[in-house]
Amino acid sequence: MSEVTSADVESVLTTPAYHKWLGLELASCAPGDVTVRMPYREEFLADVDSSYVHGGLLATLADIAGDFAFVSQLGVGVPTVDLRIDYLRAARPEVALLGRGTVVRRGRKLGVADVVVTDTDGREIAVGRGLYAMPPGGSK
Amino acid sequence: MSEVTSADVESVLTTPAYHKWLGLELASCAPGDVTVRMPYREEFLADVDSSYVHGGLLATLADIAGDFAFVSQLGVGVPTVDLRIDYLRAARPEVALLGRGTVVRRGRKLGVADVVVTDTDGREIAVGRGLYAMPPGGSK
Amino acid sequence: MSEVTSADVESVLTTPAYHKWLGLELASCAPGDVTVRMPYREEFLADVDSSYVHGGLLATLADIAGDFAFVSQLGVGVPTVDLRIDYLRAARPEVALLGRGTVVRRGRKLGVADVVVTDTDGREIAVGRGLYAMPPGGSK
Amino acid sequence: MSEVTSADVESVLTTPAYHKWLGLELASCAPGDVTVRMPYREEFLADVDSSYVHGGLLATLADIAGDFAFVSQLGVGVPTVDLRIDYLRAARPEVALLGRGTVVRRGRKLGVADVVVTDTDGREIAVGRGLYAMPPGGSK
Numbered sequence: 382m383s384e385v386t387s388a389d390v391e392s393v394l395t396t397p398a399y400h401k402w403l404g405l406e407l408a409s410c411a412p413g414d415v416t417v418r419m420p421y422r423e424e425f426l427a428d429v430d431s432s433y434v435h436g437g438l439l440a441t442l443a444d445i446a447g448d449f450a451f452v453s454q455l456g457v458g459v460p461t462v463d464l465r466i467d468y469l470r471a472a473r474p475e476v477a478l479l480g481r482g483t484v485v486r487r488g489r490k491l492g493v494a495d496v497v498v499t500d501t502d503g504r505e506i507a508v509g510r511g512l513y514a515m516p517p518g519g520s521k
Numbered sequence: 522m523s524e525v526t527s528a529d530v531e532s533v534l535t536t537p538a539y540h541k542w543l544g545l546e547l548a549s550c551a552p553g554d555v556t557v558r559m560p561y562r563e564e565f566l567a568d569v570d571s572s573y574v575h576g577g578l579l580a581t582l583a584d585i586a587g588d589f590a591f592v593s594q595l596g597v598g599v600p601t602v603d604l605r606i607d608y609l610r611a612a613r614p615e616v617a618l619l620g621r622g623t624v625v626r627r628g629r630k631l632g633v634a635d636v637v638v639t640d641t642d643g644r645e646i647a648v649g650r651g652l653y654a655m656p657p658g659g660s661k
Numbered sequence: 662m663s664e665v666t667s668a669d670v671e672s673v674l675t676t677p678a679y680h681k682w683l684g685l686e687l688a689s690c691a692p693g694d695v696t697v698r699m700p701y702r703e704e705f706l707a708d709v710d711s712s713y714v715h716g717g718l719l720a721t722l723a724d725i726a727g728d729f730a731f732v733s734q735l736g737v738g739v740p741t742v743d744l745r746i747d748y749l750r751a752a753r754p755e756v757a758l759l760g761r762g763t764v765v766r767r768g769r770k771l772g773v774a775d776v777v778v779t780d781t782d783g784r785e786i787a788v789g790r791g792l793y794a795m796p797p798g799g800s801k
Numbered sequence: 802m803s804e805v806t807s808a809d810v811e812s813v814l815t816t817p818a819y820h821k822w823l824g825l826e827l828a829s830c831a832p833g834d835v836t837v838r839m840p841y842r843e844e845f846l847a848d849v850d851s852s853y854v855h856g857g858l859l860a861t862l863a864d865i866a867g868d869f870a871f872v873s874q875l876g877v878g879v880p881t882v883d884l885r886i887d888y889l890r891a892a893r894p895e896v897a898l899l900g901r902g903t904v905v906r907r908g909r910k911l912g913v914a915d916v917v918v919t920d921t922d923g924r925e926i927a928v929g930r931g932l933y934a935m936p937p938g939g940s941k
Binding site for chain 1: 536537538539540541542563564565566567568575576577578580581582584585598600601602603604605606607608611
């Protein structure tokens with residue numbers, strides 16, 4: 382098993398079509414602890430008054446951050462089995478978001494990751510926790 | 522309190538910028554039971570092989586379907602407090618998705634909605650459950 | 662694979678020490694759809710005014726009902742991977758509770774079950790959803 | 802508003818009938834960060850081989866630990882709105898369990914708490930997250 386590099390993780394993060402549309406960037410990367418940056422887009426707004434970012438995008442960022450906590454260890458994306466997200470505050474327009482995913486436990490078949498979503502002003506926007514299916518072979 | 526019409530619900534569904542980008546349509550609407558249709562877009566794809574729709578979009582559709590179960594009763598959107606989603610099968614490219622949200626319990630302050638996400642081929646893709654904050658005044 | 666009988670399910674339900682203390686009974690049993698009855702005990706009360714049954718016991722009943730939806734198909738208990746419960750109403754003292762578990766999807770490795778907890782007066786007390794690990798060999 | 806003392810928290814913890822049966826003890830208590838100890842009982846066993854503690858009891862301890870994170874700030878118990886628990890390892894017989902609850906966010910109406918359940922051998926058994934309804938008046 383070769384070591385997983387930040388460049389490997391960045392490649393898995395930036396290749397999928399939806400990640401490209403979201404404009405995702407790898408903000409930081411250590412084994413089992415990854416932060417993904419999601420810049421603001423006007424299409425993200427949720428309401429008629431354009432006052433906050435859609436909660437579905439926060440769930441998306443949480444899902445991805447949890448997933449990439451494992452990508453940083455395994456070198457490959459892992460399927461999400463289930464996800465829970467608690468919304469703490471509305472996400473403001475014009476402000477980028479950071480999703481930090483950390484591995485809670487990585488078993489042979491399943492792994493649990495914790496996620497915290499903050500904005501780049503440092504406000505805590507949401508917390509999440511997801512369950513991911515580990516690859517049969519183990520890793521890269 | 523005036524009655525909430527399908528046209529009211531459709532207006533709340535199709536106005537937000539993110540809903541417009543997703544191309545959401547109101548497929549059916551009864552009080553407390555709404556189905557939202559999300560057509561396929563190429564930008565939805567999740568992986569390097571372009572073989573499935575991103576799970577974040579399924580969470581987004583689940584969030585919206587649960588929300589609109591209450592919109593059909595209240596005439597206004599309601600903030601999501603928390604959301605849980607279980608992924609059952611991968612969502613294929615080129616196929617539209619349907620999110621059906623039904624009210625489980627509507628309390629004075631909080632409401633619970635159940636969601637089933639299927640594709641238009643009839644496959645069950647995901648199930649979800651969300652908690653939503655009811656508006657102070659009650660409704661439209 | 663021999664068929665799983667109600668007597669098989671009842672035996673798995675009533676053997677464990679904690680299930681005995683709870684006084685659990687099999688109220689109904691069809692493949693993938695089981696109802697477990699939990700009679701009232703004074704030790705179940707949660708508060709200083711003795712006015713409601715402890716939420717931990719509702720979570721316990723939800724966990725067990727979801728589990729036994731699979732026991733009715735497999736003939737053996739299955740480990741819970743994760744569990745979510747939404748509390749809808751307080752459970753009154755002196756009233757028995759029913760947990761109905763139904764299989765949402767049974768995969769090769771994992772299964773999802775839905776649970777509804779009602780009291781014997783017909784009030785909906787809680788809803789839950791759990792993820793369970795399927796046995797390697799499949800079933801009895 | 803008078804300050805909440807450890808003795809206040811202990812009193813709320815040890816008064817309810819179900820907490821008494823569980824034998825709960827306050828292991829540590831700071832504002833927003835509480836650890837509850839649940840000693841082992843033979844009635845806790847889950848299976849025919851008596852090899853592990855019932856998951857319903859882990860959910861119960863998680864619920865209580867999250868609740869008491871708020872009790873340490875408010876001086877009164879708070880109703881659980883919803884709860885999620887991820888089981889990481891089986892809990893062995895004969896070993897006491899510790900549930901540590903910490904406040905993630907305390908809003909005016911709702912609060913989120915995180916929970917980690919360990920055994921007294923230091924093994925991480927489960928993680929949980931719960932949503933609790935804050936009292937109308939605020940606190941003690």
